[in-house]
Amino acid sequence: MFTIEHDFDATVVTLVDEGEAPLLEDVIISAFAECVTVEQHDPRTDRVHKITFSLQQLRDLGAALDLPEGAYRLTPLDDED
Numbered sequence: 001m002f003t004i005e006h007d008f009d010a011t012v013v014t015l016v017d018e019g020e021a022p023l024l025e026d027v028i029i030s031a032f033a034e035c036v037t038v039e040q041h042d043p044r045t046d047r048v049h050k051i052t053f054s055l056q057q058l059r060d061l062g063a064a065l066d067l068p069e070g071a072y073r074l075t076p077l078d079d080e081d
């Protein structure tokens with residue numbers, strides 16, 4: 001299950017773990033104009049861990065999900081008229 005909320009400065013997606021135990025804590029993804037953050041509470045330490053992706057890193061991650069092992073660099077497509 002997930003929720004989507006549009007805040008003043010970000011779109012927030014919350015991923016809720018469902019199914020059989022053990023369940024993991026919710027994952028909160030906040031998309032801002034300049035970056036995307038991913039947060040998850042760690043009940044063992046009672047701390048929230050946050051990772052911040054630049055928009056370039058997020059684009060690379062999206063591409064990496066569909067590629068085989070290797071090293072890649074994405075380049076912009078040339079506009080062909």
